[in-house]
Amino acid sequence: MKPKILVSREVFPEVIEHLAAYFEIDYHAEDAALQPAELAARLAGKAGAITMLSDRIDDDALAGAHSLKAVCNVAVGYNNFDLAAISRAGVMATNTPGVLDDTTADTVWALLMASGRRIVAADRWLRAGYWQRWKFNDDWLGQDVHHATLGILGMGRIGQAVARRAAGFAMKVIYHNRQPLPAEQERACNATWVDKDALLRDADFLVLMLPYSPAVHHIVGAAELAQMKPSAHLINVARGGIVDDGALIDALREKRIAGAGLDVFENEPALDARFCELDNVVLTPHIGSSSRATRLAMAMCAADNLIAALHGRRPPNLLNPEVFGG
Numbered sequence: 001m002k003p004k005i006l007v008s009r010e011v012f013p014e015v016i017e018h019l020a021a022y023f024e025i026d027y028h029a030e031d032a033a034l035q036p037a038e039l040a041a042r043l044a045g046k047a048g049a050i051t052m053l054s055d056r057i058d059d060d061a062l063a064g065a066h067s068l069k070a071v072c073n074v075a076v077g078y079n080n081f082d083l084a085a086i087s088r089a090g091v092m093a094t095n096t097p098g099v100l101d102d103t104t105a106d107t108v109w110a111l112l113m114a115s116g117r118r119i120v121a122a123d124r125w126l127r128a129g130y131w132q133r134w135k136f137n138d139d140w141l142g143q144d145v146h147h148a149t150l151g152i153l154g155m156g157r158i159g160q161a162v163a164r165r166a167a168g169f170a171m172k173v174i175y176h177n178r179q180p181l182p183a184e185q186e187r188a189c190n191a192t193w194v195d196k197d198a199l200l201r202d203a204d205f206l207v208l209m210l211p212y213s214p215a216v217h218h219i220v221g222a223a224e225l226a227q228m229k230p231s232a233h234l235i236n237v238a239r240g241g242i243v244d245d246g247a248l249i250d251a252l253r254e255k256r257i258a259g260a261g262l263d264v265f266e267n268e269p270a271l272d273a274r275f276c277e278l279d280n281v282v283l284t285p286h287i288g289s290s291s292r293a294t295r296l297a298m299a300m301c302a303a304d305n306l307i308a309a310l311h312g313r314r315p316p317n318l319l320n321p322e323v324f325g326g
């Protein structure tokens with residue numbers, strides 16, 4: 001008999017075919033998250049689960065899941081996991097690092113360029129029939145990307161992929177991490193470590209690339225926004241909650257910074273309607289990793305983690321190794 005697993009949300013058919021060779025699948029084949037009570041009910045009796053960022057896996061979700069051995073997230077971020085609760089339940093947790101770095105870095109650049117050069121506002125203007133009404137020296141004056149200073153807060157794999165792309169624009173790249181990168185990696189990114197105040201003060205484009213944890217909640221709030229240049233743009237493709245959205249809305253509305261490109265928000269999937277009233281912000285619905293090839297690679301990575309976990313092997317991307325003997 002094949003072990004039973006849950007796939008909590010619609011994925012590509014190839015992924016289901018791959019999993020079906022190993023498992024009996026309870027497939028929630030809809031592009032909508034299961035409600036918490038249904039998620040808990042469907043985890044009961046399962047040996048494993050493929051989960052999405054929209055699934056909160058905590059004590060309540062695990063309460064009846066006595067045979068569960070592994071939960072495998074289709075995401076590199078896992079702030080939907082209560083890792084302590086999963087570990088207490090003796091369940092392996094995995095994520096999908098690496099496979100989405102380049103696609104996510106591309107999305108950062110798309111938002112950076114769109115915000116700096118006012119592409120989305122210009123598109124709206126043109127569609128509204130206003131070609132003749134722009135002012136040469138006012139309406140569409142954006143921030144040059146070439147030769148500007150790119151500041152990156154959080155210089156992990158994706159931050160470094162963002163930095164490497166800056167070479168084509170002859171940008172100066174500065175970054176802040178708790179620890180500077182080893183010299184060889186810094187050279188590969190042509191990037192210089194600076195303290196957080198210098199990063200906020202000097203960046204023309206400030207890119208946030210931190211994983212979310214309570215320690216970085218609102219790490220960019222009113223005080224940090226006040227340190228930025230009035231001509232600067234803030235780009236967040238990392239996680240909602242890193243930025244204080246209310247403070248950002250105020251800063252954008254009062255033109256205390258020039259613009260923002262945002263893929264992530266507090267309280268997703270709800271969007272603070274005040275963002276929609278601003279024309280100096282570009283908004284996308286958490287599509288950082290969203291190319292077919294990358295989303296497929298992420299789902300396959302999660303599937304392979306689950307196959308390893310349920311066949312007595314250590315999953316390649318185990319998040320709680322301490323529970324399973326280091």
Ligand code: DGY
Nearest residue numbers: 074075076077288289
């Ligand atoms: C991740 O993998 O954490 C991304 O945010 C999902 O697109």
